[in-house]
Amino acid sequence: MKQQNFDIITHVLCPYVQRSIITLEEKNISYTRTDIDLAKKTAWFEQKSPMGKVPVLLVDEKHTLFESAIICEYLDEITPGSLHPVDSLEKAYHRAWIEFGSSILSKIASLYNAKEASHFQAIHTEIQNKFRFIERELSGSSFYSGERFHLIDAVYGPIFRYFDVFDTFTKLDTFEALPKCLLWRNALKKRRSVQKAVPKDY
C-alpha cells in the first residue's frame, strides 16, 4: 500500500464510527481520530460531510469519504488480506447481513428512545426476532463465519456493545435462548480492535 495519511472524523458513541475504527485496527492502518460534537456541528464539519454524519474519512487531507460501509470496504481493499470472503456468493451474504446489522442499529435507537415500557418491550421483541434470524445463520464458532474475523464482525461488535450497556441498567436477557449469538457476542467483546473502537469511559 502506498503511504497515505488517514484522519477519521468521529463521535465517541457512534456505532458506524466504531466499525470503521475496527477495520483500521484490524488492517493495521495508522490513523488519527478527530472527535466532534454532533450537537454543535461546525462549518468545517458541514463542509467535509455531505450527509452531515460521521464517520468521514479524510485521505491525504484532500479526499473525503463518507458512509461507513464504503469506508470499511475501501480500507479493506487497499491493504493485504481481505476481510471479505473470496467466494462471491459468500461475500454477498456477508454484505446482506451487514445491511441487516444496520437495521438492528435503527431498532436499537428506537429502543433507547422509547418513552413507555410497553413500547420498549415491543421493540425489544423485534430486536430479539432479528437475532433469531441471525442465530440460524451462525455455525457456533467465535465469529460470523468461523474462527476468522471478517468485516461483518466489525459491524456486529458495536451492536453487541449496546447490550453490555443495557445489561448494566436492566435484565433484558436478549440472547438467553440464542447460544450462537451469545458465543459470537463474547468473542467480539474480547477482540482488541473492538475494545479499541471506543474510549475507556464509553
Ligand SMILES: N[C@@H](CCC(=O)N[C@@H](CS)C(=O)NCC(=O)O)C(=O)O
Ligand atoms: N449510514 C451512515 C450512518 C451514520 C450515522 O447515522 N451517523 C450518526 C451518528 S451514529 C450521525 O452522524 N448523525 C448525525 C446526524 O444525523 O445529524 C453510515 O453508515 O456511515
